[in-house]
Amino acid sequence: MALSTHTTSTGWDSVLKACNKVNEHILGFLLPSIHSAPPFFTQQPNPATEAIVIEQWTKLILSYARHRNLFYLRVEDAETGGDWDEVLRNDRINRRLPPAHLSSILAGMVAKNVASYEPAKQTRSVLLYWRLPEEWAEVLHQWASTTGQMNTIMTFYEITDPPVNSPLTNIPLPLLRKAITILAKSNRAQIIAIADGEGVRFFTPAK
C-alpha cells in the first residue's frame, strides 16, 4: 500500500488532503480526506466508531447530493455505476461501499430525519433532504414571489420544469407536495384540482 510507505511523521492525512486538492479540480467536488481512508468503507463492529462513520457518510452524501442536485439514493447505487460512483467508490485505494453498509447508513439517515424512505414501506431507496421540507417550502415561496407567480394557478410541471432553470428544477413530486403542504398550513399556498391533475396557487402572506 503506497499510502503507508509514504506516511512519515507528518501523518497520513496531510497526504490525503493533498490528493483531494487535486481531485477537487478535476471533479469539482471536494471529497473529505476520510474518503481516502480504507476503513471508512467498512462497517465497524464497534458501535461508537460506526456512529462516527455513519455521521461522516451522511455529511458526505448530503453535500454531494446538494452539489450535483441529486434527490434519490438507492442501495443498488453501491453496486451499479451511476451518479453516485464518485462517492460510493474510491478507485485510488481500491475500495467501495458494500451495499449492506450503505443500507445501514441509509437507515441511520432516515432515523436522523435527513432522508425518508421513498416510496414508503421499503428500505432500498431514500429521498434525500439536503434541504429539509420546511426549507424547500421557503425556497418555493421565494421563487414564486420573485418570478411573479402570486395568485396564479400553476401546475406541478411548471414548477419542476420551468423554462428558466430554478432551484426547484427536477424537484421530486413527493418533496414538492410536502413543501406545498407546509405552505398551505400557513395559508401561503393552496392545492387546487385542475383538469390534468393538480395545481397550486401561492398567496402573499398576510402581514
Add this chain to the structure above:
Amino acid sequence: MSLKRFSQSIDGTIPIQALLYDDEELLGSQDNVGIYDGQQKSPRHQSGTAYITSHRLFYVDGPKPDSCSFSIDLSHVSRTDYYAGLFTSSPKVTLYLAGDVSSESNDEHAPSIWECQVCGNHNSPGFSPSAARICGLCGVPRDAADDSTEGSSAPHLSSSLPASGFAGPVQRSSKDPVPCPACTFLNHPSLRTCELCETDLPRRPSRRELQSAPVSRPHSPDNDEEGDPANMLIKVSFRKGGDKAIYGALKTSLNGKVWESKAATVDRGGGNRSVGISGILRTVENSVQERETSMHDALQDLEALMVKAKDMVNLAAELNYKLTAASSTNDEPEEATFIRSSLTQLGLHIDNAPVTQDMTKDERRWHEELARELAKVLQAGLMRDKGIVALDEVWGGWNRARGVALIPPATFLQVIPLLPQYTTPQVSTRKFVSGLTVLHTPPYSASAFSARLAGFLVMHGSRTTLEIALEMELDMEGSNEAGMSVSLCKEMVEDCEREGGVCRDDVGQCAIVGGGGVGVEVRWWPNLFVGYVWDGQSEEDD
C-alpha cells in the same frame, strides 16, 4: 419362496455391528452382491452388501436399506455350493436351506430381558438364540423353567431341551396343519395368518401335544414347493468379485457351528459343575474375581507409568544439579546450555521437589506455596520469552514440571489469583470475550496493549492480524520477546477494537478488485474517526 421363509427382515440403516448378538462375530463382507431366491433373481435384492458372521448371513440392500435388507440364520443351511462364474455370469455361492422356521423360534429372536425362573437372574438380551435359551447364571434352560412350572415330565425335558439350539426346530418341524378359527381351513404350520381369510392363526400347541398328534400331510399348497429341494435354496451372486473370501468365511462359519457348540458347552458344563445354590455362588464368585483381576491389571499399568515419570523428573533434577556444579567451576560448555534449555522446554526445569499437599496442612498456605512454585515455573520457562500465555498451556507446562504430583484444574484456578503477589513483573489474568483466559505481564494488559497497538499502527500504517502478531514485538525497543500466537493476537486486537482503539478495513468486503469475501484478511488501522473534523466540500462552496 425359500427366501421369504428363512429370512428375517432387518433395518439395514443400523450399522451391522449393532445388529450382532453379543456372542456373534463378523467374519467378512462384500458389496455389489445380488440375491437369487431359488433359481430366480429376487428383484428386490439386486444390489447390496453381504456380511457373513459366525451365526448369520446378512444382506443389506444398497438402494433401500430399511425395507429390503434381511438376515438368514446359518443354522438353516444344510450345504453350500460354489460356482466360479463363466464369461458374463458372475461367481455365485448357493446355500441349500433345510429345517423349519416355526413361529415359536421366531419369537425367541426378539431381544428381551427375561428372568430365570430358577435363580431369578435377569438375563440381558443380545445373545444369539441358542445362547439366549439358557440362563447365564445357573445354566437352567429358559423353556425348561416355563415347562416345569406347567408340570411336564422331567425326563423328556432333560434329554431334549439343552440341545434345543439346533435340534429343537428340527424336532418341531412336524407337518401339522393348523385349522383357521374363522374358516376352518387347514393351514401350513409355518403360516401365521390364514391363507384364505387372513385371520390370525392361534399359536402352535405345545410340543408335547405335537408329538402325540398324528402326522398327516399338510394341506397348504405352499408345502409342495417346500418339498422340492431345488427351490429350497438361495444364491448370492458376486457382481464385483470377492466371492472366494466370502465363501471361505461362510465355510468357516458353517464348520464352526457356533450356534450348536454354545448350547453343547453349556450342557456339558451343567453335567460337570455342582448344580444348585453352590453352583450359583461359585459363578458369582468367579465373575467378581475376574473383574478384580482386570481392575488390578489396569491400575498396575498406571502405577508403572507414575514410577517412570518420577524417574524422569529425578533424572532431570540430577542433570540440572550436575550442570550447576560444573558451570560454577568453569564456563558453561555449549552442550550444557543445550541440555538445560531442552529441559526447560520439556517443562522439567524445577529446582526442588514439587510442593504437595501433605507438606503443608493449611489449605491457604498450600495455595500460597503453589503460587510461589508456579511463579518460578513461569519465569524460568513458560514466560521467559513470552509476555502472554494461554491458561491451558500454563496448566500443562506446570504439571509437566511437577512430574507425578499433578495439580487438578480446580486447584490451579484457585492458585491463579494469588499469582500477582509472587511475580515480578506482575503476572495477571485476563479473560477475553471468547472465554479464552491468559496470563500476561503488564505490557499485555488491555489498556497497555491498546496504547501500544495504536502507536504501532500509527508508526507503520495498517497491518493484518498476522503482521501484528509477527512484527509488533520485534518493534519494541530492547525487547527479546518472541511474537505471540496469531489467535491470541486476534483476540487482543478485537478487544482493542471493542474499546475503540483501532478500526478495521474489511478488504474482502470492500475492495473493488481482489475482494470476493472470504480468505482476504482484515487490515487494522488506528481509529481515524475519533476526532475527525469534516474537511470536504463546504456548503458555502455551492
